[in-house]
Amino acid sequence: RVSFPSRPRCPTAPGFCLVSQIYPVTQQSQSNRIALLINIETFNTSLYKCRAAKDEKVMQSLLQTLGYEVVRCGDITAKVTFKKFSEHPKLALTDSVFVTLVCYGGTGTEEFEIDQIFQHLNSKNCPALKDKPKIVIIHACRGVNSVKGPQTHNEKDFIIFHSNMIWFCLLADTGSYTHETYGSAFIQHICEAVKKHCLRDDIEEIFRTVSLASGIYGIHKYRDTLTKRFYVFQSECYRFLM
Numbered sequence: 750r751v752s753f754p755s756r757p758r759c760p761t762a763p764g765f766c767l768v769s770q771i772y773p774v775t776q777q778s779q780s781n782r783i784a785l786l787i788n789i790e791t792f793n794t795s796l797y798k799c800r801a802a803k804d805e806k807v808m809q810s811l812l813q814t815l816g817y818e819v820v821r822c823g824d825i826t827a828k829v830t831f832k833k834f835s836e837h838p839k840l841a842l843t844d845s846v847f848v849t850l851v852c853y854g855g856t857g858t859e860e861f862e863i864d865q866i867f868q869h870l871n872s873k874n875c876p877a878l879k880d881k882p883k884i885v886i887i888h889a890c891r892g893v894n895s896v897k898g899p900q901t902h903n904e905k906d907f908i909i910f911h912s913n914m915i916w917f918c919l920l921a922d923t924g925s926y927t928h929e930t931y932g933s934a935f936i937q938h939i940c941e942a943v944k945k946h947c948l949r950d951d952i953e954e955i956f957r958t959v960s961l962a963s964g965i966y967g968i969h970k971y972r973d974t975l976t977k978r979f980y981v982f983q984s985e986c987y988r989f990l991m
Contacts, residue, residue, distance in 0.1 A: 771951075772882050772979045778844035784817035785834050789852040804851045804888060804936045811940050812847055815947070815981055831869035840877035845884065845979060846870070851936075852889040863887070863909070871904040880906060882979040884952055887911035888935045905974045910939075910956045935959075943981075951978035 788805045809819050818839065822830050840846070848866060863885075872879040883906055912935040942958045950958070953975060 770977050772844065772975075772977045774844045774980070774982075778842060779816050781839050781842035782815070782817040782845065783837055783839040783843050784812045784819050784847035784849070785822065785830070786812065786819050787822045787830060787848070787850045789823075789850070801851055804933055807936060807940055808849050808851070808886075811943060812849070815847075815943070817847060828865055828869075831865045835869040835875040835878075840875065843881070845882045845981075846878060847884045847886070849886045850889065852887070866909075867904050867907065870907075872906075878906075882952070882975055882977075883907050884979070885909040886939065888933055905976055908953060908956070908973045908975050910959075947981045951980050953978070 786805065786809055788801055805821075809821070812819050820834060820837065822834075848870075850863075866883075866885055869875060870878055870883055885907065887909065889912065912933070938959045942955050946955050946958060953973065
């Protein structure tokens, strides 16, 4: 179970910024948050299946604790997944969206195209998410051809954070990269960083903390087109900054 300190803290220097530089969050938008959790369920060992289940469980718990209703999807095509999600009625009310992709095991030739995220959740095709932050987390250990990276895009308000597929495939069986409770080290460090810093730091700073985590390699941002800072919990910050 994910727990947080009882009282939110305000951003401090150098994180101090004006309200106009922060994505707006209201009580209503917080109560209508929505997230997409995709678990590609193709495994070549029971160990991968176990780790994927743990990653999915801990991410679902984290997102729910952050106030997001979690829509879960299994091994279906990216086009179908994101088209259906882009029509969810809560998107018009939420202040943000998390999309998490967990991809373990398997050597099939089917590629889960990350470009579908941009195509279906951008401002043109999903106006309900216009000017709202879209946070994408990808953990893929199925081989280099299983998840196809994005092409060059100009869509704003996206940040995509992922584990390097080759590194985590090679190191998945070492003690420092797995955890009997949390599954992969990538997901574990994300959850720990969010728990520790989400009341103080914006999402990009939290991701930077994960990237610098001791002993973790191959963690990158595909793309960052956020135009403002996104604080998951910020009511106290607004009162302080206004």
